[in-house]
Amino acid sequence: MLNYLIILLFLSALFSTDLSAQEISLTGKKWMLTELQKGVVSESSDKMQTPYLIFSEDGSFTGNASCNSISGSYTFDGKYKLKMTAASTRMMCENMETETAFLKALQKTNNVILKDNVLMLQSGKMLLAKLEGNSVETSLTNTNWELYELVGKSVGTGSNGAPYTINFSDDKKVSAKFCNTLGGRFKRNSDNAMKINIEISTMMACPEMEMEMIFKDALGLVGQYSIENNTDLILHNGKVVLARFRVSDK
Numbered sequence: 001m002l003n004y005l006i007i008l009l010f011l012s013a014l015f016s017t018d019l020s021a022q023e024i025s026l027t028g029k030k031w032m033l034t035e036l037q038k039g040v041v042s043e044s045s046d047k048m049q050t051p052y053l054i055f056s057e058d059g060s061f062t063g064n065a066s067c068n069s070i071s072g073s074y075t076f077d078g079k080y081k082l083k084m085t086a087a088s089t090r091m092m093c094e095n096m097e098t099e100t101a102f103l104k105a106l107q108k109t110n111n112v113i114l115k116d117n118v119l120m121l122q123s124g125k126m127l128l129a130k131l132e133g134n135s136v137e138t139s140l141t142n143t144n145w146e147l148y149e150l151v152g153k154s155v156g157t158g159s160n161g162a163p164y165t166i167n168f169s170d171d172k173k174v175s176a177k178f179c180n181t182l183g184g185r186f187k188r189n190s191d192n193a194m195k196i197n198i199e200i201s202t203m204m205a206c207p208e209m210e211m212e213m214i215f216k217d218a219l220g221l222v223g224q225y226s227i228e229n230n231t232d233l234i235l236h237n238g239k240v241v242l243a244r245f246r247v248s249d250k
Contacts, residue, residue: 023078024114026055031063031119031131036101048093051102054136061086065102067093082112082121105129138230138247140188141168145233145245150215152241159207164215165248174198178215179206194225194235218242 033051053063055074062071065088072086084106093099105128109121121129147155147164157163158179166176168186174196176182184198196219206212223237233245 025078026074026076026082026112026119027057028136029133030054030136032134033102033129034118034132035130036098036105037126037128048095048098051098053131066099067091067096068099070103070106076112080111080113082109084109102129135230138227140225140227140233141170143167143233144248146248147215147243147245149241149244150211151218151243155211163248166245176215176219178212179208180204180212182216182219188225192224192226194222196220196222196235215243 031053048066049064051064051066053061055061055076059075060071060073061084062069064070068089068091070086070088072084074082074084076082086103086106088103105121108123108128110124111122113120113122117133119131119133120127121131145166147166149155155164162177164176164178166174168174172185172187174184174186176198180202182198183200184196186194186196188194198216198219201216218235219242221237221242222235225236226234228234231247233247234241235243235245
């Protein structure tokens with residue numbers, strides 16, 4: 001009986017050690033703030049967002065602190081030790097209380113606990129913030145979008161075998177590769193309204209020049225955009241769909 005109890009205690013200790021040593025992943029999710037050490041999180045509005053963090057595999061992270069965008073670097077041992085260095089834009093909003101508290105929490109964080117899809121930021125044993133894991137939404141910017149429909153007609157690859165693509169950057173620049181390389185700028189707001197202005201183009205002649213002119217005209221007519229199923233970008237003007245793109249891994 002004694003030997004049986006010893007074996008049980010040994011196995012219990014062994015499994016507990018294995019569980020505590022299990023590695024966890026911070027990447028692949030959008031961590032939305034649900035609770036701060038001193039009070040609940042302010043509700044989002046037209047100018048204020050619910051704070052969130054997105055961790056990348058390369059040791060960087062991006063997010064929003066409520067009013068301002070944040071970005072920075074982090075080190076994580078895969079188990080519980082986490083340190084973050086964050087910087088933010090400097091826009092002023094009416095209520096900065098949540099943002100200030102969130103940024104202080106990031107600065108103080110030195111360890112985390114992940115339980116039931118809730119990420120708890122801690123300083124020692126002190127709980128600083130709780131964040132809930134959500135699916136990462138495909139971003140309009142920094143995503144390579146491949147054209148597959150233009151004004152209602154299916155589109156394949158170009159005469160050179162390459163797909164037609166468009167890219168939007170964080171600094172409001174847009175670039176597209178059709179027969180020629182197109183460049184310009186875009187504007188958008190929180191209601192997904194969008195304006196695209198193509199300013200430059202290379203001048204190479206190719207068999208699909210007529211389609212390229214239609215493509216350029218369509219971009220000039222864009223009034224809104226939407227992202228569906230995290231895979232498709234729709235450029236439209238009211239109910240008129242001008243172009244459809246899908247996420248490309250090329």
